[in-house]
Amino acid sequence: MHWLSCRETITLCIVLRVLFALGLDFYLSPPTSYAYSVDNGDKVVEFINNGPGLLSASSPLTLYANLKESLWLYQRGMDPYGSGIGQVGSPLYLAFSFFPTIAESGPSKTQLLSKLFGIFLWTAPDAFSAWFLVRIWKARASTSTKSSSSSITFVLPLIYLLSPYVILSSLARSTSVWENAILLGAIAWACESESEFKTKPELNNSNSKSKSLLFLALRVHLSLDALILLPPLILLLLGSPESRLTEPGPFGLYLRSTILRAALNVLFEFMVYWTALALISTLIVGHWRWMSTTWGTSLSLPSMTPNPGLWWYFFTEMFDHFRPFFLVVFNVHLLMYVAPICIKFQHDPLYALFILVGILATFKSYPTLSDHGLFIAFWGIFPEVYPYLRHPFPTTLVLIHSALLQPLFAHLWLSHGTGNANFYYASTLVGACAGGMAIVDAVWAGLRIALEKHGKGELKLVEGEEREIVTQQ
């Protein structure tokens, strides 16, 4: 079923998304005789943040209201980081002040145009993301992969652009959709970068490596948690994005000294970009204090606003004198996965990156729905592991349960007043279970596929007729 090329699919999805956003805006705006003020689609943001995306659509780091407040302060010559509450993450977000539509919410003559522009600003990154996903897939799909590739290029944009997780974040104007696009850009260019191991010379591009590193530096700059994606990305830059899951082995054929030098080069380039971005940010706001609010927030959890992650409830319940210790524990817990995953999947760094994206979505300090949306969309790139998944159906069911329970319990707690915080936390735990199940299954299937293909997998579970090992229940 591929009637459309990926470009057409993306265009179609974007048109649908824009129409949906406009329709929602039209539906929510009060009748003209009652219009007290002209708004630029803020009604929709309010509706999503108080309705289906309550607590989950944006985190304090990506909240649209915070972005607006910072812009307002900045444009009036005040320090956006001085108030102590509700800052935008990085000073680079202040670049949004070039766009009049967010900054000014006063009446304007071209109301529809500015509305459209606002919608465009938060739909465009999703279009980029979908496009990058297709490019990652194209770089990964080798000649040996079956002809299903064209159907994948059709499905990939669909599962990203029409995923409710992504749509909700985009309608809530959470800046996380931009972060996703930037991360996917970094990965896409890393897949296309020049290396001896790339078998497709037509994709090779000498600029790609720098672009990829710049984008990752930008992503890390915007929120620090993406730092754990740096090691697999370096592996990806030096290695190949192609599917090598069936041929596990040591990374590449480099000599140890060459690989170290190459890795250090890449790391150095990354540090240069990162420092440059930090310097630019400092120039924009004029002081260094933005670092503690931008990077410090995801490390030290100053705001315990409920979110779909696992941190906030734990730290609300904790005595204050244990806080530093458990902050270290939770942060190290995230770091802990990097080395084992990168070592085990060194033959296929893109797969390691995929698993780490899942770990980030499940365990990071301020996750939003769009992180889960990214992880789900990433599954589309690895069709070769599907037959080896152990429990894809139960995982999906748990995910659906959590996706439906989260808004419901958030409402029982906050708007009905009949539930309490435990309800919402329980539903996010269900979501974390789904994430955990998906990650475990991804690791299992990624390793299992090699056993099968090499015929080493005759574990002789049951004697006799059944040679095939049942992996899927």
Place this chain on the structure above:
Amino acid sequence: MDGQGLRLQAFLRRFFRPAGDPNLARINRRRTMFSFIARRMTVLKLSLFIAGYVWIFSVPSSQLDRGVYFDENALQPGQVNTYWNWKEVHDADHFLGELEILRDSNATSEQRSQFIMSEFLRIGLPASTQNYEFTGLPKGLNGTNVYAILRSPRVSGAEATIISASWISRVNEGDGTLNLRGVATVLALSRFVKQYSLWARDIIFIIGDGYMEGMQAWLSAYHGVTQSNLRAQRLELTSGVVWTALNIDYPGHSLSHLGIFHEGLNGRLPNQDLLNSFQHISRRTGVPVVLYDHKDELDLGWLPDNIRNHPEIKTYAAQARNLWRHVRYQASGRGSGVHGLFHQYRIDAFTIFAVPAAGPHGFHSLGRIIESTLRTTNNLLERLHASFFFYLLTSYDRFVKIGNYLPSVILISVAMMFGGLQVWVDAAWMERRHDKHEEGSTGMVWIRRRRPVLEAVSIVLGTHILGAACFFVLSHKWYQSLPFTSPLLWVAAYILPLAVPRFFPQNITDNVAPLSLVLKAFNLCLSSTVISIISVLNFSLAACLAVALGIPLSVASSSSNGAMGMVRYTMYIVLGFGWLLLDETRKQMIWDWDILGVWLLPFLCVVYYPLSLQAALVCII
């Protein structure tokens, strides 16, 4: 350690760490366990279904409920001397006389509201009126609300309590009986409470026009909620956050019992402590309390005497009647009266219904009870607790706790989930005759086949989109004005899905599972998810869904006989969309959605109809 302990230890070690490869042992253990469950799946499913249904039908029995108790000690119900006396009764009679004159002179709602406002003003309360109009309806719906606010003498008005009465009583769900005595009670109360300085929060008196719509307009304006088809005047007077509301309904000329109506919009319930306080106070005052207006015993004349008079049976019958009424109010999402509108704004509210009778009580007892209840809510320093919102009242003084009623529906939902998983696993395997006979084999082998997941997912999504389209048509304002829309929509909803098998031609091969099996697995798992999630939001609706969908969806299967398949298809469509052809029900649901925002119509269209449509498609694919 003695010998026995050592032996136990050795046994445990043998059990958990048998000799040989531990991984192999682990895998074998897991397989044994799964196959043990899988072989008994039918029995397991059946027993879960039976347990669930038996549990649902035993909820009214006296074994599962318990007596009510007070969770919030600050309420202190019935601990005060009441001051309401014959002078106030005289006031109420006076107001009633005036109102009756207005009624007899066919006064418009404008005149009525002017009169009531002038009375409020004469008492010395700031009062105002609010005009409202619902647009886009076949026949216009407008009116005027009156309200007055008593500023709290003791603290700044950060919180408020509402005492309300609607112009039309809830008798027969608002059939037009006037609530004159209820309005007179509110007027007399407003005059009465003004004399005392003990109120710790503002008291708002509202006379809502019409039955539900007036209060809906007032509450929307008070909370700043815009509704696209409502033009409501802004309120001139406002107060603080409303915590509790009492709605008074007194349609007869005397009363024998006081009835409690508590179900709110979309299945919400008020805090149970409020109801408990009221019934406690009322019985202390000497007026018997009933749930709803069930004051006479259920007629069980068709049963033999010795069964009929058995106390357990009598209790069961009475409680089942109460619960059935509750399920109808809660599952329909409409609530049981004006108080239901308050819950969406986090206001605990219920209706005190004076059950019409020839006597012996009247304004005197009613006033005392309301005064005492008001003083009880006045004691609160914080909102009522979070844990007391999940209950089923079986009688005015007995209730079923969440742990005793929720498992019934969850069991059915789990049975459906197991059914879905079983079908999903079955779809992956196929038994086929072995080509070459080996010695010792039975000649049959199991082979794996691919499951068409993408196709099934697109059918599921398609049905929900079709449901959403039906909802769009139903809620459009032209729907009601054009003729024959309902039969046309029904036929469309019946015919359109028939095209689905053409889009997904079935080529029966050994390596691809039939689409109907995968679709059935998805359908069962999705229904199970919906039921278990709805059960915390609106238990009655979940119970209705469990009864309506549980067994029917589980027995859906494709038929090789085309005619038989079509018969089954038709039955599922009737099950899922038959309500459209019931004229009154449909009109009521559309009205509820348009005016009050009751979720039943969109739920039926977007969730319930697609679920049964999927089962219908299973039969013809």
